[in-house]
Amino acid sequence: MRVSAKVDYALRATIELAAAAPEQMKGERLAAAQSIPQKFLENILADLRNGGIVVSQRSADGGYRLARPPAEITVADVIRVVEGPIASVRGERPDDLAYVGTAVPLRDTWIELRSAMRAVLEHTTLADLVERGGS
Template identity: 55%
Template sequence: MRISAKVDYAVRAMAELAAARPGDLVRAEDVAAAQDIPVAFLLTILNDLKSAHLVRGHRGRGGGYSLARPSAEITVADVARAIEGPLARIRDVGLRDLSYTGPATALLDVWMAVRTSLRSVLENVTLADLVDGHLPPAITAMATEYRTKEHHRGRTTPLAGQDD
């Protein structure tokens, strides 16, 4: 599975907004600088997030952006869906509309498991979790398992294309 730069930037931008004091507005330029995101790309992302009712934009001299809901009520999955739609798309077809035959029949169950796995992570991590640096225990356990496996493979970080 691939997480696009747009989704990565969107989650990082939302974390910046979540870290702001309640009621404060954050300028797009400040978010872009803090997270090293191109401003023009960030403005497109913020527009998508506004359309999804995850952020509010405030115009004017003291304008900026703020979360539309408390950070504890916005999940990483909410942000990803606002930017790219369903979490796991298979050929841009809904899983209900897929069917396979012969030796590939069980593949539908694999795709269902992939979607369930993504949901189990992304729907259980909120912006508040990110900002606080305290992820749910199940998520921390998965990350620890990943690090352990990478360590046993002799790598401290995954190599490009070898992120399995």
């Protein structure tokens, strides 16, 4: 599995927000805390806001916070919001693939891989990650 910078940054930012929950944090503070380029983070936070993972408040005291408790947001939720499906092959769902000849079993391998990734990503919450970090 290849994890893009966008997914890595989104997860780092949401874990930081989870550790601060229920308080909110300014984007600049989030970027500095996780060494994420601020402009890139602003775009990611917009995706997370549009996807219902974070909410924002504009004001002098404004900032970002999680839209739900950290125990209700999984790693898979964050990945899907910023990048789409957990596992795809050439942009297609493994179930929709068709192979011929000796490659036919490959489809089942992709489906098994997706299932294994989901088993971890859909059962690991932001709260779990904060707890593991000892914060």
